Amino acid sequence: MSQTDDLFLVSRVILFDDRKAFDSLVRKYQAGIRRFFQHLTLGNTETSNDLSQETFIKAYLFLRSFRGSARFSTWLYRIAYNVFYDHKRSTHNQLQIETSAETELVWQHYSISEQIHQNIDVMESLKVLKEEERIAIILFYLEDFHYDKISDIMKCPVGTIKTHLHRGKEKLAVYFKKSGYERAII
Amino acid sequence: MKEQLSDNEIKRLFRVNQSTIEDDGFTETVMRRLPSAPKYGYIIYLFVFAGILAAFFIPGTKSLALMLSDFFISLLSFKMPSMEAIIVTVAVILGGALIFNITYEEGLG
Numbered sequence: 001m002s003q004t005d006d007l008f009l010v011s012r013v014i015l016f017d018d019r020k021a022f023d024s025l026v027r028k029y030q031a032g033i034r035r036f037f038q039h040l041t042l043g044n045t046e047t048s049n050d051l052s053q054e055t056f057i058k059a060y061l062f063l064r065s066f067r068g069s070a071r072f073s074t075w076l077y078r079i080a081y082n083v084f085y086d087h088k089r090s091t092h093n094q095l096q097i098e099t100s101a102e103t104e105l106v107w108q109h110y111s112i113s114e115q116i117h118q119n120i121d122v123m124e125s126l127k128v129l130k131e132e133e134r135i136a137i138i139l140f141y142l143e144d145f146h147y148d149k150i151s152d153i154m155k156c157p158v159g160t161i162k163t164h165l166h167r168g169k170e171k172l173a174v175y176f177k178k179s180g181y182e183r184a185i186i
Numbered sequence: 187m188k189e190q191l192s193d194n195e196i197k198r199l200f201r202v203n204q205s206t207i208e209d210d211g212f213t214e215t216v217m218r219r220l221p222s223a224p225k226y227g228y229i230i231y232l233f234v235f236a237g238i239l240a241a242f243f244i245p246g247t248k249s250l251a252l253m254l255s256d257f258f259i260s261l262l263s264f265k266m267p268s269m270e271a272i273i274v275t276v277a278v279i280l281g282g283a284l285i286f287n288i289t290y291e292e293g294l295g
Contacts, residue, residue, distance in 0.1 A: 019217060030212050038207075
């Protein structure tokens, strides 16, 4: 389904409150949004599903603010990004997300002898990143967004996004090396 | 020298163990939680119906209809519509958009 199809569905929802059209949009994007939250919450499925539902409900309520100049997916991920930060604020940062200060503790659990295999645990590797780096890495590598789209979603300059990605990649390289995955290091 | 990863290698590493997230009733749950349809949505249709009736019965609306038809017929035949027809058409479209916007916003609220 292309961007044009998305715009057509959005128009149907706005003009006629067409629930079937919105149903199609939810079906199309639910996997991506839920995966995005799962990575952000480092595997907390329950919270991910709650936040995903909230994202789609907000998207429905504010659909009239969507401008066709942006891609619908970018607009939706921007809402998801805001929902995540609203949730963080409301729960007083109680999400069990490791900060960079805790990075060394995480790495201590991964001796080379324990992790000599190529199936890297994505959630564990994301723990070594700062939150902004993690979001940029998830959007770039897992959700296939380009720099400018990530910049729209995170509302920060493209240069900052590139910095987050660069730092994230460096940390991941160290993590993968400590995990025994040498092939990734070039 | 700092270690670095290739973009493709990171993508491959991240995706190798990625499982597909099935819907599993997620969409139904979202659709159930959506707020009910705007209560005042019918106002839009009421205005449209009233407008059609007015076009038939109110004296003076005939000239309005003529202006609008002049505008669209001119466009279809690749001619420049008259200035009066352009002004009237733009006014009608803006007025309609304003009414639609106000009623829809009220409905959401």
